[in-house]
Amino acid sequence: MKIKSIIIVTAGVLFTCSSCKKTFLDQIPYDQISSDLAINSESDMQTALNGAYASLRDADLVARTLPLVGDLMADNVSIAAINSNRYLAELNYSYTNTFANALNTWTDAYTAILSLNNIINAGIPSTANSSQMKGEALTLRALMYFYLVRLYAKPFTTNPTGEGVPVVLSYDPSLKPSRNTTTEVYTQIENDLNDAFTMMTNSSKNSSYATKYVAKALLAKVLLTKGDYAGAKTAALDVVNNGGYTLSTAGNFASYWSNPVPVSSKLETIFEISTDAVSGVGINNLAYFYDQSGYGDAFCTDDLYNQYSATDVRRNLIVPGIRAGSSQPIKIVMKYSNAGDPNERDDFKILRYADILLILAEAYANTSDDVNALIRLNQVAQQRDPSFGGYVSTGATLKNDIIKERRKELAFEGDRYFDLARLNQNVVRVNLNNNYSSNTPLTLTTADNKRIWPIPQSERDANPNISQNPGY
Secondary structure, three states: OOOEEEOHHHHHHHHHHOOOOOHHHHOOOOOOOOOOOOOOOHHHHHHHHHHHHHHOOOOOOOOOHHHHHHHHOOOOEEEOOOOOOOOHHHHHOOOOOOOHHHHHHHHHHHHHHHHHHHHHOOOOOOOHHHHHHHHHHHHHHHHHHHHHHHHHOOOOOOOOOOEOOOOEEEEOOOOOOOOOEHHHHHHHHHHHHHHHHHHOOOOOOOOOOOOHHHHHHHHHHHHHHHOOHHHHHHHHHHHHHHOOOEOOOOOOHHHHHHOOOOOOOOEOEEEEEOOOOOOOOHHHOHHHHHOOOOOOOEEEOHHHHOOOOOOOHHHHHEEEEEOOOOOOEEEEEOOOOOOOOOOOOOOEEEEEHHHHHHHHHHHHHOOOOHHHHHHHHHHHHHHHOOOOOOOOOOHHHHHHHHHHHHHHHOOOOOOHHHHHHHOOOOEEOOOHHHOOOOOOOOEEOOOOHHHOOOOOHHHHHHOOOOOOOOOO
C-alpha cells in the first residue's frame, strides 16, 4: 500500500471553523501532550495515549454523533416534533457538502489519528510497556478508520475498489493526500489490528482500555463488514474461546446498563470510551439527547419497540412516555440512564460480547453451518428473553433472524445503519403513530447518493487532491 502522509489541512480546519466549540484547543488538557511535541519517554507516550483516548469522547465522535446517527439514519430512532434542531439533516437525509457534522466528525477523527500516529511512530526503545501502548494506539487508529470508511465511502461489499478515505500514517504538513481505495483502507485497518494483537500483552486492564481481545473483537467486526465470513468466524471464535467474556443475565441486564464506569470483570463489555468528572462531555453526552430532562430530542421508533416481546428484558430499557414540553407520545430510551448525574456519566460502549456472539452466528450461517449459527444466536436471544423457546430457522430465514436479533440487541449503540449498508439493503422506515413527520423520507435506497456522507467542502478547498462523493 502506498502510505500517505497526513496533511495539516485537517488540523487547520479546527481553527478556522470550529473555534466556538473546540475549547480544548485553547489549552492542553490535563491528560494530553501537544501533537507538535516530541515523545521522548514512556511517560510522554502514556500522557499522549491518555489524550488520544480522551479525544475519542468528543461529541462528534463516540460521545454522541457516531452512536446516534447509526440508529437515526436507519429505522430505530426518530426526532421529536419539538426539538433542539440537532441531527435533523441525518434524519431527513438532507446533508450537503457544507454539512457541519460531516466536517466535525472528519476533523475530529483525523485529529485523533494524528495523535495516535505520533505514539505509533515514537522512537522509544521496545519494552513490554511501550509495545502495549503502541498496540493500544494501533487499535484506536483502526477504530477511527473503521468509522471513517463506513461513513464517507461506499461499502466494501458493494465497491471494494472505490474511493475510500485518505490513509495517513505519519505527520508531514507538506503533502496533501488523495483518497485511498476502500480495499487499501480496510487492509490498513486489518494490519493495525493484527499488529496490535501481537504487540499487546497486558490483558488485565479494565474495559476502558484496548487489549489483545479488544483488537481481535474489532477485527471480527471489520471482517464481517467486509463480508469475509470465514475470517470473521476465526476472529470471533478466538474472542469467545480465549477472551474470558460473559453475557449479562436477564436478571442483571438493567443493572449492567445503569453502571456508568468501566468494568474489570469482563462482564459483557469488551471496550468502552470512559468519561470522568474532569473531562466528561456534559450535556453533549448521548444520554442527554435521549433524556427528557435534557434535550430529549431522540426516541425509539414504535416499529423497533414492537420487535421485543413483553418478556424481553431489553424492552424494559424503552419506556412509553410523553415528549417533554409537548403532548407527543414517544418511547423513551433508557439504555443510558445516568443523564441526571452532575457529570453526565455514561461510558460509550464500542464492543460488547453479545455483538461478538451475533457476529459468530452470522459467520456460521454464511459458511453453511446453521447448527452452530443457531447455538450462538439463541445464546443471546434466550438470555435476553427467558420465555423464548429459541430460533429453529435455517437458510435465508436464519440469516434474517440474526439481523433482526442484531437490531434488537444493538439498538441505540450505532450499528443498525451500518448493518443495512454492508448487506446492501434499503432503509425502510415504518411510520407507526406518526413517528416521522410528513417531510421525512421513509425510504433510502441503496442507489441513493445520501447513503454516504459528503467529503467536507472546506477540506477539499484546502486540498484539491481529495475528490468528492457523487451527488455532492
